[in-house]
Amino acid sequence: MEKRPSAKxxxxxxxxxxxxxxxxxxxxxxxxxSARGEVVVNLKDGSKTKPVSLAQIISGLKDRGTQLPVLIRFGDLLRWRIDELNEGFATAIREAKYQGVYRGVYPIKVNQQQEVIEEITRYGRKYHYGLEAGSKPELIAALAYMHDPQAYIVCNGYKDEEFIDLALYAQKMGIQVILVLEMPSELKLILERSKKMGVRPTLGVRFRLSTESAGHWAGSGGDASVFGLNISQVMRVVDHLREEGMLDCLRMLHYHQGSQIPNIRAIRSAATEAARVYVGLVQEGARMGILDLGGGLAISYDGLKGNSTASSDYGTKEYCADVIEAIAEVTDEAEIPHPDIITESGRAIVAYCSVLVINVLDINRFEGNGIIKVTDDSPALLKNLHDLWVEVTESGKKITRERIQETYNDALYYRDKLRSEFSYGKVRLRERAQGEELYWKLLSWVSEHMEQAGADGGQMSRVEHVLTDYYYANFSVFQSLPDLWAIDQIFPVMPIQRLKEKPTRKVVLSDITCDSDGKIDHFAHGCELHQSLPLHDIDIEGGEDYMLGVFLVGAYQETLGDLHNLLGDTNVVSVSLDNGKLRYRREQEGDTVSEVLSYVEYDPKVLVTKFRELAESAVTQKRITATERKEIMAAFEEGLRGYTYFET
Ligand SMILES: Cc1ncc(COP(=O)(O)O)c(C=O)c1O
Structure with a gap:
């Protein structure tokens, strides 16, 4: 007979x-x-896709001596995303009988790593997928890797003479480089340089949309955005080019609504507005031919289909279909040819391909564990708390919503009064500690029975917040998840093992910086946003290895991260499958202590010399022996060579 699960x-x-x-x-x-209760990533093995356990990947890394935290890059996911976007547009174009083509460009700033740029230009060539450069260094990287004459390099950002010259040289060599006017004054310099070099530049103009969108980066678009030209400035550019006999050089209208636009309606309205401006420019006599929609294609970090910064109420297919339809509608009405389409999607291309894996080092549980005994001499408030505890655990009374609320109110009242008596010197330190312990026990009881008695929600949701454990994990928010700290970005976080077991603890994740902001305390799970994450209880003393994955970190995080507390870059590795076997490539060791110190202008040799002086003076003062000095110096130098994160 099948064993029935017990209530416990x-x-x-x-x-x-x-x-x-x-x-x-x-x-x-x-x-x-997976059925084994582990997170798996689907990787390509020849023509098949196979699930691979993250825990298995980490185990292989540990065997090779790579420590956590580690950032894993999956080239397969990057290629998958390039396919999805390009095929999404190909389908939309086919279905709408659109006459233009799609030529996406990847904005380098979203993840500038050489591996990413190399892969995008190599794999993307079949789609003539190009690059967007927003600065001189990005243009230099683009020119080194993007040699497809049918793809574009779109140059945004403020441009000096050197930037412009490089773009024009590339054009001379047969690369399609588009110089986008971000501000009116750029035109004069571009025209001067192109005349001097005998090149007719390919120009784009960045237009400031009046359509405003939702989301954190809405300010990048709209009338008040700092970037782009307003409608009268665009007209002045047209007049200037006409006077110079160069109106045929104006080929592209560009706009950028902002990153991570959560709703499709805003995307569609912006495309419609831009298409109208595009039509106007053609009617003014500009050659045109290309409409660049910028970035903004959102992904859902919270898994919800909402209208928040972390969500997206549409998918890639819908995005492609809607913008193609909107542009076709406006241009058909004006009876002008459909423009070729460029988008500069960054986040949607690279976010998925990197996963940060971190390990939990320690736990601070907020619950009362000890057995509290009160005596006749104990303060009355402590006795009250104790009586309350006896009453909830031993009276056998029915657990109702009212009883739970009353217990919570009484526990809070007695605890606060006890604290106040302590501050007047009427309660001793040990008595206060006993009172706090009873308070935690009572709150744990309340939390355990709240849901079943229908007392959750409202002011009682505070109980959950108060009863949250701290799990200390081996990472730095500032280095690896800067957007989480700076703009409250949500990233999916979950354990990569033990998923057959119910998580029983509610957790805030603290990093190992000593900064109170160094924590993750907003999560999306169970279709809602929460201030804690359900995780399993861990046997820290027994050395249990409990790992968490932080997902969708491939966009913007790597280079925005900083050296707070001198915690440096993490270890990085690229993982793929080859004939069923895991391949670890491009392993990059994270920063050593000596490296991060040299970034802030310490010379490791000088550090050793100075520390040796301290050790030698300790020998002179007979605080340590000469042999101890040898051991201490070895430990110091080993420390300099070590990883900046917690090493095991
Ligand atoms: C001009 C421009 N293009 C493209 C992007 C990429 O946007 P996303 O990552 O949302 O696709 C940005 C980022 O904000 C941008 O400023």
Missing amino acids: TPVWSIEDSASLYGIREWGHEYFNV
Whole structure:
């Protein structure tokens, strides 16, 4: 006979974990939970796609001596995304009988790593996928890697003479480089340089849309945006080019609505507005031919289909279909040819391909564990708390919503009064500690029974917040997840193992910087936003290795990260499958202590010399022996060579 689960062992399956952490929503077809209860990533093995456990990848890395935290890059996911966007446009163009072509460009700033640029230009060539450069260094990287004469290099950002000259030289050599006017004054310099070099430049103009969007980066578009030309400035550019006999050089209208635009309506309105301006420019006599929609294609970090910065109420296919339809509608009405389309999607291309894996080092549980005994001499408030505890645990009374609320109110009242008596010297330190312990016990009881008695929500949701454990994990928010700290970005976080078990703790994740902002305390799970994350209890003393994945970190995070507390770059590795075997490539060791110190102008040799002086003076003062000095110096030098994160 099948054994029925007891009331104490709640039924929990990998399906529950998948829906709790929303992995099928934010992870699309790239990430999933395996029957073994582990997070898997789907990788290509020849023509097949196979799930590979992240825990297995980490185990292989550990065997090779690579420590956590580690950033894993999956080239397969990058290629998958390039296909999805380009095929999305190809389908939309085919279905709408659109006459123009799609020529996407990848904005280098979103992830500038050489590996990413190399792969995008190599794999993207079949789609004539180009690059967007927003600065001189980005243009130099683009020119080194992008040699496809049918793809574009779009130059945004402020341009000096050197930037312009480089772009014009590339054009002379047969690369399609478009110089986008970001401000009116750039035109004069571009015309001067092109005349001097005998090149007719390919020009674009960045237009400031009046359509405003939702989301954190809405300010990058709209009338008040700092970038681009307003409508009268665009007209002055047209007049100037006409006077110079160069109106045929104006080939492209560009706009950028902002990054991560969560709703499709805003995307469609912007495309319609831009198409109208495009039509106007053609009617003015400009040659045109290209409409560049900038970035903004959002991904859902929270797995929800909402209208928040972390969400997206549309997918790639819908995005492609809607912008093609909107542009066709306006240009058909004006009876002018459909323009070729460029988009500068960054986040949607690279976010998925990097996963940060971190390990939990320690736990601070907020619960009362000890047995508290009160005596006749104990303060009355401590006795009250104790009586309350005895009453909830031993009275056998029915647990109702009212009883839970009353217990919570009384526990809070007695605890606060006890604290106040302590501050007047009426309660001793040990008595206050006993009172706090009872308070935690009572709150744990409240939390345990709240849901079943229907007392959750409202002011009681504070209980959950108060009862949150701190799990200390081996990473730095500032180095690896800067947007989480700077703009409250949500990233999907979940355990990569034990997913057959119900997580029983509610957790805030603290990093190992000693900064109170160094924590993750906003999460999306169970279709809602929360201030804590359900995780499993961990046997820290027994040395359990509990790992968490932080997903969708491939966009913007790597180069925006900083050296707070001198925690440096993490280890990085690229992982793929080859004939069923894992391949680890491009392993890059994270910064050593000596490297991060040299970034802030310390000379490691001088540090050793100075520390040796201290050690030698300790020998002279007979605080340590000469042999101890040798050991101490070896430890110091080993420390300089070590990883900046917690080493095991
Ligand atoms: C001009 C320009 N193009 C493209 C992008 C990339 O945007 P996203 O990552 O949302 O696709 C940005 C980023 O804000 C941008 O400023």
